[in-house]
Amino acid sequence: MDFSKKAKGYLNAPLNRQLMLEMLKDYKRPNDKISELLQDGQLTALKKGLYIPGKVTELPTPEPFLIANHLWGPSYISLESALSYWGMIPERVFETASVTIKTTKTYKTPVGRFTYRHIPSPYYAFGIESIALSKNQVAMVASPEKAICDKIVTTSGIVLRSPGQVRDFLTEDLRIDQERLATLNWKTILSWAEDAPKKNSLLMLAKTLQSL
Numbered sequence: 001m002d003f004s005k006k007a008k009g010y011l012n013a014p015l016n017r018q019l020m021l022e023m024l025k026d027y028k029r030p031n032d033k034i035s036e037l038l039q040d041g042q043l044t045a046l047k048k049g050l051y052i053p054g055k056v057t058e059l060p061t062p063e064p065f066l067i068a069n070h071l072w073g074p075s076y077i078s079l080e081s082a083l084s085y086w087g088m089i090p091e092r093v094f095e096t097a098s099v100t101i102k103t104t105k106t107y108k109t110p111v112g113r114f115t116y117r118h119i120p121s122p123y124y125a126f127g128i129e130s131i132a133l134s135k136n137q138v139a140m141v142a143s144p145e146k147a148i149c150d151k152i153v154t155t156s157g158i159v160l161r162s163p164g165q166v167r168d169f170l171t172e173d174l175r176i177d178q179e180r181l182a183t184l185n186w187k188t189i190l191s192w193a194e195d196a197p198k199k200n201s202l203l204m205l206a207k208t209l210q211s212l
Contacts, residue, residue: 065139082147
């Protein structure tokens, strides 16, 4: 079997176990074949039951954001990773950060480190956008407003009680440019606050953004 040729039709996401068994259905022992592909470097394991094509295949690796969506879900890209994607913060991000309704989790994989922070429903479902990363690859990413709210919600010790605290957090801690802040939709944040953890901090965030 030419694994590279077969895998070319499935490059829009990581390869899960069910898909691998379908690809290897002509083998009496597909699990043994998976082990062989891993040993040969034709397959790389991200975690048990989730794979990407190995380097020797010379096939493209799915985008990190897409891998993150599949590693631990439901989840979406947020926090510094989303803020960097939207050009809100100047720093380069060295891990892919997501939020999830499941438990907090970290994965160290051959293609990078992926972290997940827990947030509750129904707040979880707000402000998620479907982003086309490249051909046939679409990932779920927080809007700029939701990424900021998620950072406030998931960071221990952050309580925003005044406009001054909000401005310091946004411009000094996160290093978001003042002009960028003026583009944020404070009404959207206001609509989420009632169902959010740290409700009062998000209300203060919305109030401060409204005054910019």
